[in-house]
Amino acid sequence: MKNILFVHQSAEMYGSDKVLLYLVSGMAAHGLNPIVLLPEEGPLLLELQKCGIETQIVPVTKLDRKTLSPKGLLRLPWSLYKSIVGINRAVAGRKIDLVYSNTLAVLGAAIWALLLRKPHVWHVHEILLSPTVVRKGFPCMVRLLADKAICNSTMTSNWLLAEQPRLAKKTVVIWNGQGPRPEPNMPAAAQVRLQLGIAPDDLVVTLVGRINRWKGQALFIEAADVLRQRGFKNVHFLIVGSAVVGQENLVEDLRHKIAQSSVAAHVHILAFTHDVWSVWDASDIAVVPSTEPEPFGMVAIEAMASGKPVVVAAHGGLLDIVEDGVSGLQFEANNAGKFADAMEKLLLSADLRKQMGLAGKQRQEELFSLHSQVESTAKLLHAMTP
The missing domain is CATH 3.40.50.2000 (Glycogen Phosphorylase B;)
Incomplete structure (x- = not known):
């Protein structure tokens, strides 16, 4: 069984949150053991625990407007340090075969994977058109820090490759999926x-x-x-x-x-x-x-x-x-x-x-x-x- 470290930006239950929940719930059947790291408590944490998925709360260095402000950028090295320490504590010496960053908003896992030379997948759920620094910066970040980029749609892939054509060999489109829904009530x-x-x-x-x-x-x-x-x-x-x-x-x-x-x-x-x-x-x-x-x-x-x-x-x-x-x-x-x-x-x-x-x-x-x-x-x- 291979250990896959999944790192996500929130503990809510909207689009990318549900995608993560559904995805990791099916990993064990394919010989993969998911370990999920979240930045906070919330509905997603509860649902993951119901499914028996190991989930821990650690700093993930979330890239948002606050982080990308002048003050936030000055604090970024300290935030990344805390994230790396938190991930090390969560892993507790176990072998991690691959790191999976779910959304472009999480940076800590990418840096951890780079430092420990672990294969890193970035699951791209975003199309970021503005401001220019974000539109151009995030695809560049994927090119430098990801071994593979999973895009959730053709349009997401088109956006990513328009900004970074050299990502073509690293990029694959895998559509999000919905499992069988409950019987109508x-x-x-x-x-x-x-x-x-x-x-x-x-x-x-x-x-x-x-x-x-x-x-x-x-x-x-x-x-x-x-x-x-x-x-x-x-x-x-x-x-x-x-x-x-x-x-x-x-x-x-x-x-x-x-x-x-x-x-x-x-x-x-x-x-x-x-x-x-x-x-x-x-x-x-x-x-x-x-x-x-x-x-x-x-x-x-x-x-x-x-x-x-x-x-x-x-x-x-x-x-x-x-x-x-x-x-x-x-x-x-x-x-x-x-x-x-x-x-x-x-x-x-x-x-x-x-x-x-x-x-x-x-x-x-x-x-x-x-x-x-x-x-x-x-x-x-x-x-x-x-």
Whole structure:
């Protein structure tokens, strides 16, 4: 059994967090023993422990705006020192066959791997377009510190190679995967609707994701406003997610925008929930209207696994996931009118919703399964650790 050290930037349960959880849960079947390091306690830690995955909390030297500020850069050597000491303590003298940095935001593991001459994989979940120092600096960092770069979509790979063409031989695309979802719990789904005051015959359009400036919640409200003006009165718009600690003002800004819209009585916000499957079972249509390119889009394949038709912004990794007109609909990014047009097509036809939902479920099972992701990743890790 080979020991693989996985290092991640957070302990939440959003996109890259879920990817890590699903991935390491399947490693043992391929002769790989995952040891996971996180910077803090949180939902991900609890889920990993439930799965019997060894997980420890250590400083990981997270690369964020604070770290990349002038003061943060001055403190970076000390942060890296603490990270290396923490990793050494967590490893406790055991042989580590490979280090796996999950997201570009963690630097400590890359430096530890370099110092101890361990093979290092960087799993790239990001498309970073600005500022310029980040857009150019992070790909350079991957070229210098990674033996292999796993990109979660074609678009992520294109971004990385556009900035660092010499990474071509190191880079591989492995799509994220979704395992079998739990059986639908219709009483729980009915309870979600009842809690929100949604009638059984009303339609629900749902956006799941962290509340921030680019996930598209504001655009969702604008498009909902357009639909309301077109006469859609039995439609509810559900936003599920929370803001990062310290950015709660974004939720208040969103509530203010909702209050000023014509659909205020039909828009609902639910904080982050572990039971996302009941939310999908309570929904009729899923939307992913990100205003900046999504590197991948785990929410889209979750909705597809639930048999829901998906409306997505036509950029980034979502272009890999949703086949326009077959398993869902794409719309011109940042265009509220086009977004409303796509939702309208599905709202007007129960048959089309069912048809695209079934096609999406089949596409997810064939191309975006957890089995496929784990198998491809395990094969790569074994090839790097003879």
